[in-house]
Amino acid sequence: LESIPSYAFFSTNKNPTNNTSLKLNLIISTFLYFSKMKEIYFVLFLFQILLLFTIVDCTEFRTPSIVQRFNSTAVGTFYSNGESFYSVKTKQIYDAIDSKMIIIELTSNKSLPYLGSYKLGTRIWYYKDFGYQGVNGQCQISPQVKFIDYFGWTKTSSLLKSDVPCTVDDEQRNCDIYGKSITIPGQPTIYNYTLSVFNSQIPVEFNVTTGNTVFNVIYQNVNPVSAYPPYTFDPPAICDPKNHVVCESKGIADLPIVRFHHEGDASLVNHNTADFLGDAYYICIIMLGYRTSDDTQVTLYNVRMNQTFVQYGRCNNNECTGDHKNLIGHEATEGVLPFGGQCINDSPVGNWYSFYEEAQCSDNQNPGTECSWKILSEGKTIDLNCLQNIGFVDACRKDQHLPFTSAAKVLESAFQPESEGGCPPINNSKRDQDKSKKSTRKISAEKIFDLSYLYEYIDQQ
Numbered sequence: 509l510e511s512i513p514s515y516a517f518f519s520t521n522k523n524p525t526n527n528t529s530l531k532l533n534l535i536i537s538t539f540l541y542f543s544k545m546k547e548i549y550f551v552l553f554l555f556q557i558l559l560l561f562t563i564v565d566c567t568e569f570r571t572p573s574i575v576q577r578f579n580s581t582a583v584g585t586f587y588s589n590g591e592s593f594y595s596v597k598t599k600q601i602y603d604a605i606d607s608k609m610i611i612i613e614l615t616s617n618k619s620l621p622y623l624g625s626y627k628l629g630t631r632i633w634y635y636k637d638f639g640y641q642g643v644n645g646q647c648q649i650s651p652q653v654k655f656i657d658y659f660g661w662t663k664t665s666s667l668l669k670s671d672v673p674c675t676v677d678d679e680q681r682n683c684d685i686y687g688k689s690i691t692i693p694g695q696p697t698i699y700n701y702t703l704s705v706f707n708s709q710i711p712v713e714f715n716v717t718t719g720n721t722v723f724n725v726i727y728q729n730v731n732p733v734s735a736y737p738p739y740t741f742d743p744p745a746i747c748d749p750k751n752h753v754v755c756e757s758k759g760i761a762d763l764p765i766v767r768f769h770h771e772g773d774a775s776l777v778n779h780n781t782a783d784f785l786g787d788a789y790y791i792c793i794i795m796l797g798y799r800t801s802d803d804t805q806v807t808l809y810n811v812r813m814n815q816t817f818v819q820y821g822r823c824n825n826n827e828c829t830g831d832h833k834n835l836i837g838h839e840a841t842e843g844v845l846p847f848g849g850q851c852i853n854d855s856p857v858g859n860w861y862s863f864y865e866e867a868q869c870s871d872n873q874n875p876g877t878e879c880s881w882k883i884l885s886e887g888k889t890i891d892l893n894c895l896q897n898i899g900f901v902d903a904c905r906k907d908q909h910l911p912f913t914s915a916a917k918v919l920e921s922a923f924q925p926e927s928e929g930g931c932p933p934i935n936n937s938k939r940d941q942d943k944s945k946k947s948t949r950k951i952s953a954e955k956i957f958d959l960s961y962l963y964e965y966i967d968q969q
Contacts, residue, residue: 570667572686572705574659576604580730581614587722594620601740607636607655608741622793624909626844626857633743640747646839646848647747649829650822659711661688661701668702674713676706677729683712749831755838755851758815760875762884765811765861766919774807774889776863780823781809786841786858788916791895792904805934806895808887808923813861814875815853821862828862836880837862841910857911888933890922898922898929 580602585595601610613630620628631642632653639653665686674683683704690699697718704712709732714725745751767774767781768791782790787806794801813836820839821830830837840849841858849855869879895901898921903914924930 570708571665572659572662572684572703572708574604574662574705574711575709575730575732577733577736578602578730579733581728583726583728585724585726587724589720601736602658603736603741604657604659607634607657609634609655610741620798622789622796622798622909623842623844626842626910628842628844633741633747635741640743642744642747643843644848645746645846646819646843646850647743648819648822649747649749651829652822652824658714659703661690662686662703662705664688665701665703672704674704674706676710676712681706684708752819752831753847753850754832754835755815755817758817758853760812761815761853762810762812764920765809766806767809768801768803768806770802771804774805776809776811776883777865777868778823778826778828779863780820781861781863782841783859784920785911785913785916786855786860788904788912788919789841789858789910791892791900791919792907792912792915795896795901796904804892805889806892806919806922807889809883810885810887811863812875812882812884814880816880817850817853819850820848820860821864823862828864830862830864833864833866834880835864835867837864844910858916887923888931890931891934894931895919895922898931 580600581597582600583595583597585592587593597614599610599612599614603609611630611632611634613628628643629645631647633640633642634653634655636655638649638651639655641648641650641653665688667684668687669685671682672685674681676683683706685702685704687700687702690701691697692699700715700717702713702715702717704714706712710730711727713727716723763783765776765781766784766787767776767779768787769779781787791806793799794803816835817838818832818835819830819837820843821828821833821837823829828837838850838853839845839860840852840855841860843849844857845852845855849857849859853859863881867880869875869882873879873882875882895918898918900915900918900922903918904912907914921929922931926932
């Protein structure tokens with residue numbers, strides 16, 4: 509019985525140091541007990557028992573134990589300002605014990621607004637240190653796509669509501685709702701997480717809210733699994749680099765190439781680049797608010813290239829994924845065409861390239877059998893603010909979706925002389941002042957369909 513006052517003290521507040529009244533009671537009662545004034549002690553003891561039952565709600569301190577292995581279907585929906593702009597149904601195979609997961613896109617109720625009639629048939633294989641991303645018949649390795657426990661944050665969550673009516677596989681049940689707010693150092697954004705849980709184990713509804721944007725997942729037919737067959741998480745043969753296709757050569761061509769980049773990092777080496785139509789799309793979806801980027805400048809190059817293309821590689825922090833790096837990686841913008849449009853050298857939606865360092869020609873070489881690309885001339889670098897001033901965003905709104913042809917014309921016109929309405933060049937010393945900055949072409953949220961960067965931070969906490 510003498511342990512109960514201590515229990516009351518430590519349990520009535522998550523931050524016991526703020527629970528001054530009970531702390532004082534505990535000190536006084538301890539003094540009274542050892543000073544032989546046990547009658548007064550027991551009166552105070554009964555008072556603390558009263559506090560225990562009137563103040564303490566033990567349910568406040570429980571956290572869920574989400575099942576560690578399960579199969580399910582999940583409907584994920586992105587909302588902006590209360591309106592759904594994308595929803596997709598997926599199959600998920602989840603294993604938090606061995607740090608593996610597979611997400612397979614089954615159906616989507618509509619294409620993303622900026623893709624128009626194009627869709628991404630996505631499959632993703634998550635492992636502890638890397639992942640594979642399958643889109644429209646291709647498979648790419650991606651260090652950014654790796655397994656992180658989606659429900660790890662619940663271990664330090666708070667119970668927001670208990671016994672709330674919920675729907676579990678079309679049946680009415682009662683669920684508990686847990687929540688947690690997360691901020692990342694250096695970012696002003698607050699991420700609010702909530703998870704509805706049935707029977708303390710089964711995830712029912714998951715929400716991430718930031719500003720006016722909500723990412724919602726409804727889990728259905730959650731089937732706990734004790735163990736998976738050993739081949740369950742094996743990626744398909746198309747993910748094996750030895751099965752990646754090298755396209756038939758389309759010859760040597762001199763092409764205008766643009767790169768959207770950080771200030772002072774205009775290099776093409778180990779970076780993703782595009783033609784006017786391809787980068788118009790990328791810049792447009794940033795300017796229209798669908799994605800975020802710290803890039804502020806665009807540079808134009810004239811590049812001679814060997815159009816014997818290999819699978820597009822994703823370049824981040826001056827390193828690229830991919831294989832056959834003696835050639836140029838290529839895909840149609842966002843990989844929306846069959847097999848990513850890898851072998852279509854003049855895609856109707858624009859072209860994206862990966863300029864691997866291993867494929868770059870030296871000064872005395874020309875693209876062909878020895879190397880694959882070479883800069884013939886470097887045009888001017890322009891500022892994003894100038895693009896806005898000459899009507900680029902208006903052209904993005906006019907196009908609305910792929911292909912962003914109007915925006916591509918404005919982008920191209922920006923590199924004309926100032927006397928013809930083009931943008932002024934940025935001073936070379938300003939442009940090249942910081943070679944240490946690393947530029948990243950971010951993988952789109954709808955492609956990887958997760959928030960790994962945020963979960964990684966939460967996991968560290």
